[in-house]
Amino acid sequence: MSASRNILATIDMIQKEHLDVRTVTMGINLMECCGSNVQETCRKVESKIISVAGSFVGICDEVGKTYGIPVVNKRISITPIVHIGASFDRYGFIELAKALDRAATTVGVDILGGFSAQVEKGMTATDLEYIASLPEAISTTGKICASINIATTKKGINMDALKLVGQTVKDLAENTKENDGFGAAKFVVFCNQPGDNPFMAGAIHGLEEADVVLNVGVSGPGVIARALDRIIKNVGCANLRLDDLAEEIKQTTFRVTRCGELIGRRVSEKLGVEFGVVDLSLAPTPTIGDSVGEIFQILGVDDVGAPGSTAILAMLNDAVKKGGVFASKTVGGLSGAFIPVMEDAVLADAVEKGSLSLEKLEAMTCVCSVGLDMVPIPGSVGADTISAIIADEMALGMINQKTTAARLIPVPGKKAGEHVSFGGLFGASPILPVNNIGKSKRFIEWGGRIPAPIHSFKN
Amino acid sequence: MEKQMVISVMSKDRPGIIADVTGVIYELNGNLADLKQSVLCGYFTMILMVSFGDDITAGEIAEKISSVESETRLEVVVKDFVGTLDSGSVIGSNIYVITAQGANKNGLVARMGRLCFAYGINILDFDTAVSDGLYSMILHVDLAGVASLDDIYMAVEDFGREVELNVVMQHIDIFKATSDISL
Incomplete structure (x- = not known):
């Protein structure tokens, strides 16, 4: 009887609540592909990706079909590209991006991440050429995502790099202005970037990783929301307290994570590739019913951004981690709740109503993964203000010893309140107003570094 | 030389049926390999896989179990097992x-x-x-x-x-x- 109940509970989760595995991401080390010139390196990079990942998409689909749980995205992450293109100029990096795009298209993955650099303490000549290549490399390719780590808790914030990436975000948006600045949605700036994150745009295959590794991103905000609806309906609001709801989230996350672990392990076995980690993140999609914002409403705030939202997010993030950590042999990546504005219909609605501001989003990122994600801002916001917004987000990660990130999209020619839509998983939202534009220029002009914080006297 | 027997038992449910049946099997030096038992709407049913010495017949086993004295009658069928024994596990790729x-x-x-x-x-x-x-x-x-x-x-x-x-x-x-x- 107990077995039957478990079976029917699982069927509810899979069929009625659309459980899927959000991504299986194959991490590939490309260090052996460094050639004596750009052409040779590009050839070796394409060759390795095609030889390692040739059957990857087919096997993911086959395993998904066997278990009746689809793998929505099949992705590749690579060694941060500056290591492969050491000594290349910007044009060399652009050629590398095109080679990666061709390889990703050949093997049929949705996205390839790792067109990346880690410059938290200083920048080499190669790093500078890499940054200079980004606007063209990302706007002229289809499947390539870029990320740059400019801060860590142990090294501080590289403010010289920060100044450059503010302008890079502007240039990326401008290069893709016919598409509302979509290029900026494929570039993310990190503090404490993990090397095993399967989610885009920030996936990389860290130097500490094995040659080829599979990482799985489970998701399921819709599954959590429906589980909460069910317990509230069955038990009644009057008989429930927040710790009961946290327990329900924890147990549901356990089940969701186990499905991701199972699919990941089976794909690994079939490919003969090491299984890396399960990333426990709750990643919403614009689909109705697949929203993290909806969970806020169920847990008691009428609109996301209302007082209490940060506390709810703290509880949600923690319950997800607690359920997932026990469910999986190895967890990693970002592992928390995402609040990407454009990719979550309820968050976008809160922006429309004026209840969710950039400042409140920033506060909420103190207690969740990852940061200011998919936030459209007016195209008139200058590079110095964008750099300063990113600086604030980096400081949160640096001091709190967590990953934070910023993916801001200054939408060319559009003002606060106007709408922007990228379609598909990238979603749509009204543009958020930015306060105090142009008032941080002198701060950004300093350059240099914000030193690493002290690791004691924590109050 | 041992032989495998499949034993099926049905009865109106009551406490002690398993004790009665397995007690007889023990007395007959039977070795119980596997058992499945269920109760549906107050009726008990059980299927057992047991190995016995080759000096006992299916009819003798059925008679011994059926003759257990109790307030409910045990309906027993005993058959020689035909085939090969597996683990009975349902875990597998299909x-x-x-x-x-x-x-x-x-x-x-x-x-x-x-x-x-x-x-x-x-x-x-x-x-x-x-x-x-x-x-x-x-x-x-x-x-x-x-x-x-x-x-x-x-x-x-x-x-x-x-x-x-x-x-x-x-x-x-x-x-x-x-x-x-x-x-």
């Missing part, structure tokens, strides 16, 4: 679980049985229940003999539409993953 839920009506089990037979699906376990007016069938099935998994998925979906039940087929590993501690 084991799926079919669930069907909806309004109860006549003939649902028969139609499910016909569907499975038509596609070469071997039913390992079949459970039905009614809870809060919702009728549920849960089947563990072995798809080792089927030609195409796609065809089965489609047939199960069509069947659900025909009988107006929510019918779902899912690999058994999913249920192990979501309910068991170890994977």
Whole structure:
């Protein structure tokens, strides 16, 4: 009887609540592909990706079909590209991006991440050429995502790099202005970037990783929301307290994570590739019913951004981690709740109503993964203000010893309140107003570094 | 020399049936290899796999068990086992679980049985229940003999539409993953 109940509970989760595995991401080390010139390196990079990942998409689909749980995205992450293109100029990096795009298209993955650099303490000549290549490399390719780590808790914030990436975000948006600045949605700036994150745009295959590794991103905000609806309906609001709801989230996350672990392990076995980690993140999609914002409403705030939202997010993030950590042999990546504005219909609605501001989003990122994600801002916001917004987000990660990130999209020619839509998983939202534009220029002009914080006297 | 016997027992349920039956088996120096027991609507049924010495017959075993004195009569069938013993485990790459839920009506089990037979699906376990007016069938099935998994998925979906039940087929590993501690 107990077995039957478990079976029917699982069927509810899979069929009625659309459980899927959000991504299986194959991490590939490309260090052996460094050639004596750009052409040779590009050839070796394409060759390795095609030889390692040739059957990857087919096997993911086959395993998904066997278990009746689809793998929505099949992705590749690579060694941060500056290591492969050491000594290349910007044009060399652009050629590398095109080679990666061709390889990703050949093997049929949705996205390839790792067109990346880690410059938290200083920048080499190669790093500078890499940054200079980004606007063209990302706007002229289809499947390539870029990320740059400019801060860590142990090294501080590289403010010289920060100044450059503010302008890079502007240039990326401008290069893709016919598409509302979509290029900026494929570039993310990190503090404490993990090397095993399967989610885009920030996936990389860290130097500490094995040659080829599979990482799985489970998701399921819709599954959590429906589980909460069910317990509230069955038990009644009057008989429930927040710790009961946290327990329900924890147990549901356990089940969701186990499905991701199972699919990941089976794909690994079939490919003969090491299984890396399960990333426990709750990643919403614009689909109705697949929203993290909806969970806020169920847990008691009428609109996301209302007082209490940060506390709810703290509880949600923690319950997800607690359920997932026990469910999986190895967890990693970002592992928390995402609040990407454009990719979550309820968050976008809160922006429309004026209840969710950039400042409140920033506060909420103190207690969740990852940061200011998919936030459209007016195209008139200058590079110095964008750099300063990113600086604030980096400081949160640096001091709190967590990953934070910023993916801001200054939408060319559009003002606060106007709408922007990228379609598909990238979603749509009204543009958020930015306060105090142009008032941080002198701060950004300093350059240099914000030193690493002290690791004691924590109050 | 030992021989394997399959023993089936049915009775109105009461405490002590398992003690009575296995007590007789012990007296006859039988070695119990496997047992499945269930109670449905107050009736007890049990099937056992037992090895005995070759000096005893199926008829003698049935007579011994049937003659146990109690307030209920034990109906016993004993057969010589034909075939090879396996572990009895349902864990394997071809084991799926079919669930069907909806309004109860006549003939649902028969139609499910016909569907499975038509596609070469071997039913390992079949459970039905009614809870809060919702009728549920849960089947563990072995798809080792089927030609195409796609065809089965489609047939199960069509069947659900025909009988107006929510019918779902899912690999058994999913249920192990979501309910068991170890994977």
